[in-house]
Amino acid sequence: MFTITDECVACGVCVDECPVEAIAEGDDKYEISEDCVDCGVCEDSCPVEAIEE
Template sequence: MALKITDECICCDVCVLECPNEAIALGEEIYEIDPQRCTECVGHYETSQCVEVCPVDCIISDPDRPEDRDTLYQRYLRLEQE
């Protein structure tokens, strides 16, 4: 699944620096994750780095975007070619 940031986000921007795919950007009120760029760090790390550093635990799996590890890895490969 791609990840998403809930409205509990405090806009500390720590997650932005950790994302290897540059999938996180400031939205109108809080940071948002571009699901077309999010691989949950598959291909880069064993765990999702944004989740690891978030001080308020506001980054969750997006239930509206179920994806398996292979799908995330294929996205990683596509992003690496860009």
């Protein structure tokens, strides 16, 4: 499963790219829910490389 690290700048790019709407805004950064299908689209779209598997 993918996770969003503390490097997240909360730009929201990953939210728009997620095909299953598994990313939502958290307290300090965005978070990936258990609905994630491990497609990797969010990781590829993150401008600050804050998403990792």
